[in-house]
Amino acid sequence: MGADIQDVGGTRRSTGLPAAAAEVLQHLLAVRVSHRAFTPEPVPRNTIEKILSAAQLTASWCNSQPWQVTVTSGAGTDRLRDALRAAVESGQPAAPDIAFPREYRGVYRDRRRESGFQLYTALGIERGDRRRQREQTEQNFAFFGAPHVAIIHADEALGPYGAVDCGGYVNNFLLAATAHGVGSVAQAALAMYPSVLRRELGLGDDRNIVCGISFGYPDLDHPTNSYRTTRAPIDQVVEWVTA
Numbered sequence: 001m002g003a004d005i006q007d008v009g010g011t012r013r014s015t016g017l018p019a020a021a022a023e024v025l026q027h028l029l030a031v032r033v034s035h036r037a038f039t040p041e042p043v044p045r046n047t048i049e050k051i052l053s054a055a056q057l058t059a060s061w062c063n064s065q066p067w068q069v070t071v072t073s074g075a076g077t078d079r080l081r082d083a084l085r086a087a088v089e090s091g092q093p094a095a096p097d098i099a100f101p102r103e104y105r106g107v108y109r110d111r112r113r114e115s116g117f118q119l120y121t122a123l124g125i126e127r128g129d130r131r132r133q134r135e136q137t138e139q140n141f142a143f144f145g146a147p148h149v150a151i152i153h154a155d156e157a158l159g160p161y162g163a164v165d166c167g168g169y170v171n172n173f174l175l176a177a178t179a180h181g182v183g184s185v186a187q188a189a190l191a192m193y194p195s196v197l198r199r200e201l202g203l204g205d206d207r208n209i210v211c212g213i214s215f216g217y218p219d220l221d222h223p224t225n226s227y228r229t230t231r232a233p234i235d236q237v238v239e240w241v242t243a
Helices: 021-031 045-055 074-089 106-123 130-145 156-179 194-201
Strands: 003-008 011-018 068-072 148-155 183-187 207-216
Touching: 011 021, 021 156, 045 068, 045 156, 068 074, 074 130, 074 148, 074 194, 106 130, 130 207, 148 156, 148 194, 156 183, 156 207, 194 207
Parallel strands: none
Antiparallel strands: 003 011, 068 148, 148 207, 183 207
């Protein structure tokens, strides 16, 4: 596969990238999905390390690389799952380090509802069936059966900028996982109980819990993995200023 050549100011210059790099990126972005059902088969350690190495290349503010990642496997995953479930079942109030959205308005509310309706339709959950909706929500804290979870956290002193950089890291982790045939889902829900995560994972009070990523090999026969969410066309999200 040859290197791509671009004409810059009349000068032919090699980008150093494979000619198909743009197509590969577009493909990964197109096929990456949030999986909500996994097989119990663990992902080999060397594959996880490849995913982490790729995500580590994420750009960050002043190259601060604020993300820290705690990855669970085996009994570690089971212990964290049990602790989160116990917190939910006990009625422990959710208290995320980073405030959840105050509200979803307009088109953001519409997109959120559409995504939820797609999930419930795939599972055969009717509108108004609060019991089954709650049961599905609680699957977040069972990691949807994934054998691994990565908890993303940052120094609390970095505030919003640290969280923004972690968002870039999360996205690249998801893409790298996809490239290695590993399914994943980013979960804000896991940040609802930071005290549980700190206790179970040995994290200090100076760590802001940003989110979690459950990952493993997806159960492609499960109905939750059968649908695809939509994306808005760029003319709905981009404005051009030319003068």
